[in-house]
Amino acid sequence: xxxxxxxxxxxxxxxxxxxxxxxxxxxxxxxxxxxxxxxxxxxxxxxxxxxxxxxxxxxxxxxxxxxxxxxxxxxxxxxxxxxxxxxxxxxxxxxxxxxxxxxxxxxxxxxxxxxxxxxxxxxxxxxxxxxxxxxxxxxxxxxxxxxxxxxxxxxxxxxxxxxxxxxxxxxxxxxxxxxxxxxxxxxxxxxxxxxxxxxxxxxxxxxxxxxxxxxxxxxxxxxxxxxxxxxxxxxxxxxxxxxxxxxxxxxxxxxxxxxxxxxxxxxxxxxxxxxxxxxxxxxxxxxxxxxxxxxxxxxxxxxxxxxxxxxxxxxxxxxxxxxxxxxxxxxxxxxxxxxxxxxxxxxxxxxxxxxxxxxxxxxxxxxxxxxxxxxxxxxxxxxxxxxxxxxxxxxxxxxxxxxxxxxxxxxxxxxxxxxxxxxxxxxxxxxxxxxxxxxxxxxxxxxxxxxxxxxxxxxxxxxxxxxxxxxxxxxxxxxxxxxxxxxxxxxxxxxxxxxxxxxxxxxxxxxxxxxxxxxxxxxxxxxxxxxxxxxxxxxxxxxxxxxxxxxxxxxxxxxxxxxxxxxxxxxxxxxxxxxxxxxxxxxxxxxxxxxxxxxxxxxxxxxxxxxxxxxxxxxxxxxxxxxxxxxxxxxxxxxxxxxxxxxxxxxxxxxxxxxxxxxxxxxxxxxxxxxxxxxxxxxxxxxxxxxxxxxxxxxxxxxxxxxxxxxxxxxxxxxxxxxxxxxxxxxxxxxxxxxxxxxxxxxxxxxxxxxx
Numbered sequence: 140x141x142x143x144x145x146x147x148x149x150x151x152x153x154x155x156x157x158x159x160x161x162x163x164x165x166x167x168x169x170x171x172x173x174x175x176x177x178x179x180x181x182x183x184x185x186x187x188x189x190x191x192x193x194x195x196x197x198x199x200x201x202x203x204x205x206x207x208x209x210x211x212x213x214x215x216x217x218x219x220x221x222x223x224x225x226x227x228x229x230x231x232x233x234x235x236x237x238x239x240x241x242x243x244x245x246x247x248x249x250x251x252x253x254x255x256x257x258x259x260x261x262x263x264x265x266x267x268x269x270x271x272x273x274x275x276x277x278x279x280x281x282x283x284x285x286x287x288x289x290x291x292x293x294x295x296x297x298x299x300x301x302x303x304x305x306x307x308x309x310x311x312x313x314x315x316x317x318x319x320x321x322x323x324x325x326x327x328x329x330x331x332x333x334x335x336x337x338x339x340x341x342x343x344x345x346x347x348x349x350x351x352x353x354x355x356x357x358x359x360x361x362x363x364x365x366x367x368x369x370x371x372x373x374x375x376x377x378x379x380x381x382x383x384x385x386x387x388x389x390x391x392x393x394x395x396x397x398x399x400x401x402x403x404x405x406x407x408x409x410x411x412x413x414x415x416x417x418x419x420x421x422x423x424x425x426x427x428x429x430x431x432x433x434x435x436x437x438x439x440x441x442x443x444x445x446x447x448x449x450x451x452x453x454x455x456x457x458x459x460x461x462x463x464x465x466x467x468x469x470x471x472x473x474x475x476x477x478x479x480x481x482x483x484x485x486x487x488x489x490x491x492x493x494x495x496x497x498x499x500x501x502x503x504x505x506x507x508x509x510x511x512x513x514x515x516x517x518x519x520x521x522x523x524x525x526x527x528x529x530x531x532x533x534x535x536x537x538x539x540x541x542x543x544x545x546x547x548x549x550x551x552x553x554x555x556x557x558x559x560x561x562x563x564x565x566x567x568x569x570x571x572x573x574x575x576x577x578x579x580x581x582x583x584x585x586x587x588x589x590x591x592x593x594x595x596x597x598x599x600x601x602x603x604x605x606x607x608x609x610x611x612x613x614x615x616x617x618x619x620x621x622x623x624x625x626x627x628x629x630x631x632x633x634x635x636x637x638x639x640x641x642x643x644x645x646x647x648x649x650x651x652x653x654x655x656x657x658x659x660x661x662x663x664x665x666x667x668x669x670x671x672x673x674x675x676x677x678x679x680x681x682x683x684x685x686x687x688x689x690x691x692x693x694x695x696x697x698x699x700x701x702x703x704x705x706x707x708x709x710x711x712x713x714x715x716x717x718x719x720x721x722x723x724x725x726x727x728x729x730x731x732x733x734x735x736x737x738x739x740x741x742x743x744x745x746x747x748x749x750x751x752x753x754x755x756x757x758x759x760x761x762x763x764x765x766x767x768x769x770x771x772x773x774x775x776x777x778x779x780x781x782x783x784x785x786x787x788x789x790x791x792x793x794x795x796x797x798x799x800x801x802x803x804x805x806x807x808x809x810x811x812x813x814x815x816x817x818x819x820x821x822x823x824x825x826x827x828x829x830x831x832x833x834x835x836x837x838x839x840x841x842x843x844x845x846x847x848x849x850x851x852x853x854x855x856x857x858x859x860x861x862x863x864x865x866x867x868x869x870x871x872x873x874x875x876x877x878x879x880x881x882x883x884x885x886x887x888x889x890x891x892x893x894x895x
Contacts, residue, residue, distance in 0.1 A: 200438030200744060201332075204421055206447045207588070207739075213418040215425075217435050221331035223342060225315040231347045232330060234389070235354030236318070238382035241275040245310055249276040249301035276301040278357070279317050323353065324360030337365060339405040347389070348397040351379040365402050366496070373402055406496050414450050416592030416602045417443075417737070424738065428750075438744040444586035444737050452847035453577045453589040457817075460840035461594050464819065465571035468828060470534040470542060474504065478546030485518075485545065493520035497553060502568050505551035507543050515539040517551060517565065524551065524563040531567040570595075574822055575837075576603035576716045577844065579815040582724045583876030584754040585733030587717075588813065601822075608699050608713035609818060612833065613671045614796030614805045615692070615710035617726070617768060619680050620668055622691040624764045626683045630665040630771050634675040641681065641705055649705060651677045654797070654832070668771050669779030671795060673709055680708035694759050695722035696732060710796060720816035723807045726772055726792060727814065729860055729877040730765035731756045762860045762881050769857055776808075780834050784808065784842055789849060790856050793841075795833035800826045804836035808845070811855040811875065817841045 201216040237244055243251050251274050273281070280300035304313060323333035333353045334340050345353070355363050355375040365372035377398045384394035421441060425434050433439060477483045485508045492504040497520060505517040505524065515526040526539055536542045543549065555564040571594055579589040592602035601607070620628075636659045640650040653673050659666075667675035680688050685703045692701060692712070699713040714722075717735060725732045734755040741749045760768070772792035776784045780795045793808025804819040804827060819836040820827060827836055858875040 200436070202434055202437070202439040202441065204418060204441045204443060206443065206445050206450075207586070208447070209442065210447060212413050212443070212445060212447065212450075213421075215422060215434050218328045219326045219332045219336065220319070220328040221335065222319055222329070223315075223331045225311045227342055228315070228318055228330065229342055229345055229350060231389075232342065232345060232350040232353060233314070234383055235350045235379055236275075236314075236330075236357075238386055238388060239351075239354045239379045240278070240357060242382070242386050244275050244314070247274060249305035250274060250298055273297070274301065275317050276304050276313055278321070279313060280304060282320050321357050322360055323356045324364050325366065337404055337406060346397075346400075347393065348376065348380070348400045349403075351383070351397065352376045352402070355379045365404055366406055369402055376402075404496075413447065413454070414445055414590060415596035416600075416604065417445055417450070417587075417590045419596075419600060420590070420602060420605060421738065425741075439749075440740075440742040440746070441738060442740040442742075444581075444588060444739055445590070446588040449579055449589040449848050452844050453579065453591045456840050456844035456847070457575050457577050457591045458594065460836075460843065461571040461573050461575050461819070462568070463839075464573055464827075464831075464836055465569055466533045470536070471569060473507075473543065473547035473549045475548045476544070476546040477506065477548060483546075488518075489520075490548070497522065497556065497563070499553050499555055502550055502552050502570070504548050505565070507545055507547040507549065509545055510540040510543045510547075512538040512540055515543045517549070519551060519553075519563055519565075521561050522556065522563040523561065524565040526551075526565065526567055530565065534567065572821070573819065573827070574599075574603055575817070575819045575840065576607065577815065577817050577840065578604040578716045578720050579813055580717075580720045580724055580735055581733075582727045582809065582812055582814055583733060583880065585721070585724070585735045585756075586739075586754075587735055587737040589815075590737075599822075603818065604716045607715055607818070609715075609803045609820060609824075610710055610798040611712060611714050611719060612710035612796035612798040612803060612805060613673070613676075614719060614794045614807050614833070615712060616668060616671065616676050616708070617723070617772060617794055618692045618695055618697075619676050619688050619708045620664060620771065621695075621760060621764065621768055622687045623664065623679045623683055624767055625691075625760075626687065628664060628679070628683075630663065630767055632664050633661050634664060634667060634678055636660060636662050636667065636672050636675050639674060639678060641677075643704060651705075651709065665771050665774055666778075668794075669774040669777075671775075671780050676708045677705050680705055695725060697722060710798065716816040716818045719805070719807050720814050723793070723809055723816070724814045725759045726765055726769045727809045727811050727857060727877060728756075728765070728880055729762045729769070729858065730758055730760040731877075731880040732759050756880055766860045772809075773857070780832075781806065781808065781838055783834065783838055784845075787842065787845055787849065789845075789854060791845075792857075795838060797832040797834075801828060801831045802826055804831060804833045806833050806837040806841045808841055810845070810849070811857050811877070813848075815841060815844065817844075 200220055200222065201214045203211050204213040204215070206212045241251070277297050280297045308316075319329045322328055323330070323336070325336050327333045327336040330353055331342050333356065334342050334345055334349070337352070338345065338349055340349070352365060352372065355372065355378070358375070362368065363372045363375040380389075380394045380397050383389045384391050421443060422434070425439075425441070429439070477485075477488055485506065488506055490504050490506065497503055503519055505519045507515050508518050509516045513527065517524045517526055526543070528536070528538065531539065531542070534542060550568040550570050552566040552568040553563055554566060557563070574593050575591070576593065577589065577591040578587065580586070581588055590604050592604045592606075593599050624630075636653070638650070638658060640648055642648055651673050654671065658674065659672070662672070662675065664675070664679070666672075685705055685707060688708060689701050689703050697712065697714045697718050701707055701712045704711075721732060721735045734757070736752050736754075738752060740751045743749055759765075769792060772794060773790065775781050775794055776791045781793055784791050784793070789810060791808060791810060793806060796803070796805030796807070802820055802824045805817065807814070807816040809815070817837045817840045819840070858877045860881070
């Protein structure tokens with residue numbers, strides 16, 4: 140072998156050794172990297188949240204409050220979440236979510252490895268995060284971690300958790316968990332809450348375009364909110380429909396038809412809008428017996444006594460009655476003028492009211508952009524409206540520019556809306572300063588069927604129906620006459636209506652007078668009550684003893700302070716509308732008062748009954764005395780101060796009430812089944828105005844309310860006290876409630892007949 144060939148062989152051997160060492164180094168480096176990666180992954184694995192949490196997870200669930208016919212009227216919740224099963228998710232919604240978020244969901248094992256490089260490429264090309272690569276499973280993993288920060292560390296954990304989720308759960312389970320836990324904007328968690336929030340529908344009622352709109356939201360609920368950003372939401376919805384068509388989930392024709400539909404939102408009204416005062420009363424009651432966690436996070440079911448139809452009628456009657464009173468006392472001027480701020484532009488100005496959907500029948504704040512002798516142009520968000528003399532006739536103004544000028548903010552009642560032209564038909568309105576309350580009690584049971592605690596819960600949460608202790612005026616007189624009848628007086632007993640004076644223990648002179656300033660001489664007790672004569676009531680109270688009147692009022696359930704002085708006979712005591720309504724049920728109940736209640740039953744998350752209320756009654760008057768008072772109070776409607784109620788054409792009874800200086804106006808009236816108290820007044824106890832009596836300020840509200848709730852119902856007659864053998868053996872559904880109460884409280888053995 141030559142020297143040259145030996146040299147080449149040695150060089151080849153050295154190169155081989157170098158390559159071998161390089162290979163060893165590569166293997167070693169790979170082992171180090173693999174070991175480090177394995178160690179890192181083990182570290183991540185060790186710090187991952189247990190997948191078992193998904194199985195054990197019990198999300199915050201809405202506590203629903205139900206009406207007497209078990210319809211939802213309100214809720215208590217930190218998160219609006221309605222839990223559904225896989226079978227409850229409509230096919231269109233299922234497909235839309237897949238098209239929008241993860242079209243390969245049923246083909247991958249938690250991570251779509253083909254989408255990761257594609258998304259990375261687009262991010263690099265566009266120099267920003269242009270496309271996400273997270274699968275539905277990864278998004279569920281992210282929800283489990285509770286970390287939405289976009290970091291490399293989070294992404295690794297997300298991938299590992301996604302693989303674990305896929306190993307433990309079926310695709311149906313994963314999809315259902317995603318649909319129940321994802322946030323869809325405006326406080327809605329889960330697809331069912333989203334359907335309710337945006338469309339006021341259950342899942343099964345959703346149309347294709349509505350399903351696509353919901354599926355469009357998980358990417359960015361704020362950016363694609365159909366309420367706040369309708370144009371962006373519409374574009375995103377149409378993108379989802381296009382994706383569904385591209386994936387063969389729907390036909391191109393179906394997609395085109397759905398895309399042609401406008402956004403038809405029916406945003407869920409604010410929680411408790413129907414009966415906010417009632418709901419707050421429920422919440423306060425629950426807080427006395429349950430924890431905050433139970434009420435707001437644990438999905439209780441609260442079944443109440445509230446009747447939706449009666450509550451709607453009560454809302455309308457009180458609001459319209461207070462507005463009617465307020466307008467009668469004149470225009471107070473605009474709310475404000477935005478041009479006080481020199482930087483305000485009338486075309487770009489946005490009022491907070493305009494963030495909420497504008498609906499016919501609502502009252503919102505409008506901005507006057509121009510005004511002349513013929514009309515004032517008003518802007519309400521995207522709508523324009525015109526106020527002419529006809530739309531503001533109640534103010535007495537001769538021309539619009541005499542009371543309005545550009546920049547003025549005024550209350551505007553929406554009559555109708557034209558969405559295409561973005562025009563509104565409106566009336567000039569005014570927010571009343573006067574307050575009112577209405578409460579209805581079912582006579583036989585004591586169930587509260589309707590409650591209004593003030594004009595607007597948003598501006599004042601004080602519940603005047605249950606919390607306001609107000610002087611009751613002449614509505615107290617039935618308690619005086621009940622005490623008198625117990626002492627042997629009769630409805631046809633006579634009393635002299637003539638001037639009289641008394642001196643109290645301190646020698647002070649007390650001279651009661653009548654509302655009309657006149658005296659009628661000798662009249663019957665029946666007439667004295669019907670016409671609400673003051674002097675006869677004081678005389679009778681003096682003759683039987685004012686202490687007996689006080690004791691009688693306590694028996695009827697009045698709890699406020701009472702002094703044993705003669706002015707008490709004219710209502711110089713305070714009570715709440717609830718107490719007065721409950722007290723007056725004694726008369727149609729023929730002597731019995733049912734204890735008022737408003738919660739029938741409470742169930743927990745697992746539908747276990749936690750508590751249940753049964754009606755409780757107590758005897759206040761003997762049936763024969765109660766019946767005499769009932770007939771006398773019918774006379775108040777037939778011939779007395781409440782004759783306006785005769786227009787209802789029903790058997791009715793009740794009593795008006797007016798206090799000194801007209802600070803409080805009352806009417807407490809009843810049918811055989813229901814008793815309703817109405818109060819009108821100012822919170823500051825200032826005068827309502829001259830002659831604003833109970834018959835003028837409160838009774839019209841009561842009539843409007845009763846007219847609506849009695850419409851289409853059969854006429855009921857008040858029962859007599861007489862109990863016959865037929866009554867004793869009749870079924871409970873055929874015996875009037877008042878007689879049933881008497882029968883249930885008869886001593887045993889029951890007499891065959893109680894003479895009238």
